[in-house]
Amino acid sequence: MPALSKKFLPHFLIILLHIVGVAGTLLPLTSELVVALTPVNLIVSTGILLACHPGALRSVLPPLLFCVLVGFGVEVLGVHTGFPFGRYAYGPVLGWKLLEVPLVIGVNWFLLIYAFFSIGNLFKKPAFRILFTALAMLLMDLLIEPVAIHLGYWSWAGGDIPIQNYLSWFVMALVMALVMHRHQPKLMNPVSVTLILSQILYFSAIFFTKI
Secondary structure (H helix, E strand, O other), X not given: OOHHHHHHHHHHHHHHHHHHHHHHHHOOXXXXXXXXXXXXXXXXXXXXXXXXXXXXXXHHHHHHHHHHHHHHHHHHHHHHHOOOOOOEEEOOOOOOEEOOEEOHHHHHHHHHHHHHHHHHHHOOOHHHHHHHHHHHHHHHHHHHHHHHHHHOOEEEHHHOOOHHHXXXXXXXXXXXXXXXXXXXXXXXXXXXXXXXXXXXXXHHHHHHHHO
């Protein structure tokens, strides 16, 4: 395969995944099936991102484990106690659960933190990059929440999204960004931009057509 084709293949696959996701979710005939494949999309996207990781994969293992395990653990705490995000419950859409939390949730935390931290390389000062990652995660959550509720990813007690959810999301993202900086201070993965733009396209398309 020509070098140019290999270079753009990951970007093409990410874009294709999300275009199919948008079309399949919007079509009544395929919507239920495509939404149910959300965990597969997240895992495949993470695999593509890691396949394009600059340097040895073992170098990204510590932040990966931290984000996956801590992200999942905090979600378990949240579902059972209402702290720190508020009272909510996961639906069946995101696949297999452990302790009432989908296993793929930890992967999603890592995927977004990794991608935003990579994009944040445009800032030279580490503090700005870490803050950018946390703020970008917060903005992403603002976009995701209404779509996720509509698609049955999760639901909030009383139907309203509490402010503490966004505050806690920001704090969690800040901590994870600090860990990412500790282990990957110079991270720059070009596929990250394609992934985030594709996710924004997906959630925006659903938001403006379905909600």
